[in-house]
Amino acid sequence: MFVYRHRVRYFETDKMGVAHHSSFVYWFxxxxxxxLRNLGLNYSDIEKSGFNLAVAEVNGRFLKPVFFDELIxxxxxxxxxGKAFAFFEYRVLKEDGEVAVKGYTxxxxxxxxxxxxxxPEWVMEELKNFME
Amino acid sequence: MFVYRHRVRYFETDKMGVAHHSSFVYWFxxxxxxxLRNLGLNYSDIEKSGFNLAVAEVNGRFLKPVFFDELIxxxxxxxxxGKAFAFFEYRVLKEDGEVAVKGYTxxxxxxxxxxxxxxPEWVMEELKNFME
Amino acid sequence: MFVYRHRVRYFETDKMGVAHHSSFVYWFxxxxxxxLRNLGLNYSDIEKSGFNLAVAEVNGRFLKPVFFDELIxxxxxxxxxGKAFAFFEYRVLKEDGEVAVKGYTxxxxxxxxxxxxxxPEWVMEELKNFME
Amino acid sequence: MFVYRHRVRYFETDKMGVAHHSSFVYWFxxxxxxxLRNLGLNYSDIEKSGFNLAVAEVNGRFLKPVFFDELIxxxxxxxxxGKAFAFFEYRVLKEDGEVAVKGYTxxxxxxxxxxxxxxPEWVMEELKNFME
Numbered sequence: 298m299f300v301y302r303h304r305v306r307y308f309e310t311d312k313m314g315v316a317h318h319s320s321f322v323y324w325f326x327x328x329x330x331x332x333l334r335n336l337g338l339n340y341s342d343i344e345k346s347g348f349n350l351a352v353a354e355v356n357g358r359f360l361k362p363v364f365f366d367e368l369i370x371x372x373x374x375x376x377x378x379g380k381a382f383a384f385f386e387y388r389v390l391k392e393d394g395e396v397a398v399k400g401y402t403x404x405x406x407x408x409x410x411x412x413x414x415x416x417p418e419w420v421m422e423e424l425k426n427f428m429e
Numbered sequence: 430m431f432v433y434r435h436r437v438r439y440f441e442t443d444k445m446g447v448a449h450h451s452s453f454v455y456w457f458x459x460x461x462x463x464x465l466r467n468l469g470l471n472y473s474d475i476e477k478s479g480f481n482l483a484v485a486e487v488n489g490r491f492l493k494p495v496f497f498d499e500l501i502x503x504x505x506x507x508x509x510x511g512k513a514f515a516f517f518e519y520r521v522l523k524e525d526g527e528v529a530v531k532g533y534t535x536x537x538x539x540x541x542x543x544x545x546x547x548x549p550e551w552v553m554e555e556l557k558n559f560m561e
Numbered sequence: 562m563f564v565y566r567h568r569v570r571y572f573e574t575d576k577m578g579v580a581h582h583s584s585f586v587y588w589f590x591x592x593x594x595x596x597l598r599n600l601g602l603n604y605s606d607i608e609k610s611g612f613n614l615a616v617a618e619v620n621g622r623f624l625k626p627v628f629f630d631e632l633i634x635x636x637x638x639x640x641x642x643g644k645a646f647a648f649f650e651y652r653v654l655k656e657d658g659e660v661a662v663k664g665y666t667x668x669x670x671x672x673x674x675x676x677x678x679x680x681p682e683w684v685m686e687e688l689k690n691f692m693e
Numbered sequence: 694m695f696v697y698r699h700r701v702r703y704f705e706t707d708k709m710g711v712a713h714h715s716s717f718v719y720w721f722x723x724x725x726x727x728x729l730r731n732l733g734l735n736y737s738d739i740e741k742s743g744f745n746l747a748v749a750e751v752n753g754r755f756l757k758p759v760f761f762d763e764l765i766x767x768x769x770x771x772x773x774x775g776k777a778f779a780f781f782e783y784r785v786l787k788e789d790g791e792v793a794v795k796g797y798t799x800x801x802x803x804x805x806x807x808x809x810x811x812x813p814e815w816v817m818e819e820l821k822n823f824m825e
Contacts, residue, residue, distance in 0.1 A: 307726060307736070308581050308719050312476075312574035312629055315543070318484040319454040319572055323704050326451075330703060330762075340703070341762045344444075352450040354490045359483070362543055365576055366726075366737045411447070411494055439594060439604070440587050440715055442708035444761055449704050455572050462571060462630075472571070473630045497708055498594075498605045576740075579807070582748040583718040590715075608708075616714040618754045623747070626807055675711070675758055 301328035301371040315362040321398045328371035350404040357400035367392045380415040433460035433503040447494040453530045460503035482536040489532035499524045512547040565592035565635040579626040592635035614668040621664035631656045644679040697724035697767040711758040724767035746800040753796035763788045776811040
């Protein structure tokens with residue numbers, strides 16, 4: 298598991314006075330990319346080698362509102378992965394430790410023409426090492 | 430079922446050259462609000478009467494990429510609703526008619542302090558009339 | 562002058578209860594692209610022919626707040642243009658006709674490697690025709 | 694002068710492959726709020742005491758494109774301020790130190806009904822102390 302920290306920004310709020318529910322998509326994306334960096338996988342490098350982790354599904358369940366200026370934590374882990382897909386799980390924790398959002402993203406690997414394409418071997422090795 | 434039409438905007442694209450996957454959250458929200466307006470339920474009025482349809486869950490499955498400047502259609506319908514919840518389903522159709530995104534949102538009704546609170550009777554009546 | 566109409570969206574609001582000040586950048590962009598389409602210049606086609614109207618400067622002055630669900634009008638016109646630049650002016654009108662935002666954008670034409678590059682002749686012709 | 698550091702996010706990019714020009718508005722906002730925090734002025738507290746630094750004008754000039762994953766620096770300083778206005782200046786530096794964006798924001802202080810209203814004395818004192 299990896300933890301990505303984020304300060305809730307003013308522009309993320311809406312007229313209900315809370316972070317708009319779309320924000321979790323960005324938090325999950327940032328957490329996922331920082332998690333991969335932490336594994337030694339720079340997402341820029343993955344793209345330059347001709348691959349994208351295209352999002353096939355995204356899900357978020359909202360348990361508590363999140364307010365402006367809170368320091369939140371986004372926990373992210375790989376649930377499953379294969380040569381051509383990856384499945385990440387997330388929890389967003391409020392500053393007081395309560396769970397605000399639970400969710401997941403599913404990805405398929407595509408090439409630069411957006412066609413399904415298995416992950417390169419070096420990325421698979423990194424992910425396998427991390428999963429034990 | 431109601432259809433909300435949208436032109437995919439430049440700012441919605443990302444470096445993969447497609448609409449970023451976060452965009453569906455906005456498309457669903459806009460479609461939902463226009464659908465309610467079409468039923469005679471102005472979301473502004475619902476809020477002024479002290480209620481919000483807070484989002485409890487959002488889900489999107491991405492089947493096809495959507496490109497800049499496409500005229501897409503977002504189909505939206507009420508799947509279930511009760512005194513304190515609502516469940517909407519959506520399909521996003523590309524300009525060529527192919528399904529790009531399928532998804533749903535679940536909502537609970539909250540008052541202006543964000544506490545769970547049943548929907549006002551007049552909103553229930555409108556929704557019942559619509560559902561037959 | 563061209564008028565682009567827009568419904569202010571829920572996600573555009575912030576915790577002050579008004580459209581966040583970043584929104585004008587999107588409104589200007591959408592208005593500009595629809596204005597060009599109205600001249601017969603499809604921005605997609607301009608890009609496919611290897612050019613971008615890169616934004617060199619953007620300015621907005623905020624005179625009145627804009628609220629959720631307002632039907633606003635964005636007036637846009639070309640102030641000046643040349644082989645390698647364009648200068649657009651904008652006014653955003655509230656539903657009641659009051660001016661909410663005044664602003665401008667300046668653009669330089671770049672090629673697909675983001676290097677300065679004069680506009681193709683066919684785009685110049687269209688713009689000249691429009692300016693008389 | 695205060696420096697706010699930011700990692701350019703995937704969702705900030707557009708189909709030109711660079712950070713969309715709207716991004717600077719968010720970078721300026723975040724930098725401004727962190728700058729005030731650094732002065733001992735929590736923006737949440739300012740709002741709770743009934744005041745907002747409403748944005749009256751925003752300007753950005755784009756000198757260099759900014760790419761995904763760059764670690765940028767946003768320099769922010771107070772240029773002028775008074776009982777009812779503030780004027781901030783910004784520079785965004787790319788990872789290689791080149792200036793990518795120059796800009797400013799002008800603010801007026803409003804109360805929670807969005808009416809012009811002078812800043813509370815305690816905020817003025819903090820700002821004066823900082824400006825020498």
